[in-house]
Amino acid sequence: MSIVITEELWWPIPQWMSSKYEVILDPNLHHNPDKIASAAAQARALVIRNKTRIDRQLLERLPHLQVIGRLGVGLDNIDLQACREQGVVVVAARGGNANAVAEYVIACMFHQARFLGACDNHARNGAWDRQQCMGRELNGRTLGLIGVGDIGQRVAIRARALGLKVVAYDPFVLKSNMLVQDFHVELTELQRVCQVSDYISVHVPLTSETHCLISDMELAVMKEDAVLINTSRGGIIDEGALFTWLKKRPENFAFLDVRETEPPASDDPFNLLTNVILTPHIAGITHESSQRVAELVLEDVNRVLVCEKALAAVV
Ligand code: NAD
Numbered sequence: 001m002s003i004v005i006t007e008e009l010w011w012p013i014p015q016w017m018s019s020k021y022e023v024i025l026d027p028n029l030h031h032n033p034d035k036i037a038s039a040a041a042q043a044r045a046l047v048i049r050n051k052t053r054i055d056r057q058l059l060e061r062l063p064h065l066q067v068i069g070r071l072g073v074g075l076d077n078i079d080l081q082a083c084r085e086q087g088v089v090v091v092a093a094r095g096g097n098a099n100a101v102a103e104y105v106i107a108c109m110f111h112q113a114r115f116l117g118a119c120d121n122h123a124r125n126g127a128w129d130r131q132q133c134m135g136r137e138l139n140g141r142t143l144g145l146i147g148v149g150d151i152g153q154r155v156a157i158r159a160r161a162l163g164l165k166v167v168a169y170d171p172f173v174l175k176s177n178m179l180v181q182d183f184h185v186e187l188t189e190l191q192r193v194c195q196v197s198d199y200i201s202v203h204v205p206l207t208s209e210t211h212c213l214i215s216d217m218e219l220a221v222m223k224e225d226a227v228l229i230n231t232s233r234g235g236i237i238d239e240g241a242l243f244t245w246l247k248k249r250p251e252n253f254a255f256l257d258v259r260e261t262e263p264p265a266s267d268d269p270f271n272l273l274t275n276v277i278l279t280p281h282i283a284g285i286t287h288e289s290s291q292r293v294a295e296l297v298l299e300d301v302n303r304v305l306v307c308e309k310a311l312a313a314v315v
Helices: 015-020 033-039 056-060 080-085 098-114 116-124 150-161 190-196 216-220 239-248 287-305
Strands: 002-005 022-025 043-048 067-070 089-092 142-146 165-169 199-202 227-230 253-256 276-278
Touching: 015 287, 033 056, 043 287, 056 080, 067 287, 080 089, 089 287, 098 116, 098 150, 098 199, 098 227, 098 253, 098 287, 142 150, 142 190, 150 165, 165 190, 190 216, 216 239, 239 253
Parallel strands: 002 022, 002 043, 043 067, 067 089, 142 165, 142 199, 199 227, 227 253, 253 276
Antiparallel strands: none
């Protein structure tokens, strides 16, 4: 029985797995559906990250497939309806990298408030202007969250511990949620989150409803020094509108970990902006989360293969 892994695992294949199954790991497979179809023709399980596109056509070429393990949580690269119809279980590392993303978001806020790299440059170059290096405090400022699921909740709790006020837009969260009751997070409308927040962080999945959820209208009402953080998916913020906003409003700032096209083109216009920090989709990736995600997903894949109930099934 074989398991095919089409992208980097970033963690050694566990011994229990390689002694029980034939495991084919080829991190370049994701580029080419024909190669996946041929490598996985007899496979019972596929293990993927966000780059492998699973569509109906590919599924039809994998007649023995029982389970897809998603090393992460975004499901926008998988046709879930086709999986459902073909009886393929999909398991994802739900919550597996949420701490990593939450800490990345807090790091962005501190980075923007205290700009230690720039202060270091300043001091190394022989300057000692303390006023020029004066930063801001997070305490007392307002964080706006768009989506408060596994990641958004963790960001909210950390931000509250730092003394920020937190407002959030998530129409699927009840007022009885512990964020509201125990952590005094205010649930409100999207427009209000955009209007009142000093920092705005996006944590919704990419779906047809969330595509371009943040566009001209939302950007226009943001504070003149608001900081926007996107660790979710590129398509959720309209990139054309975001570029114009950053260019016209130099006091605003953005941290973009995810992009509409990854990697972006070499002549990416965002490279020319000084009020943006670009990272290569690494918010969820730490040494700790890589282990957690690999263990969680591989163990759940095994559960399906031995006919046990998966713990982290999304289909
Ligand atoms: P989650 O499913 O636990 O939470 C998503 C939240 O979004 C839910 O509370 C849901 O109610 C809300 N939501 C759904 N549709 C919405 C809409 N139309 N409007 C407002 N809210 C809506 O997911 P999560 O684990 O918190 O992850 C969120 C996203 O973060 C993932 O889908 C993935 O794309 C991205 N992600 C990125 C990285 C990275 O490395 N950059 C790592 C992990 C996850």
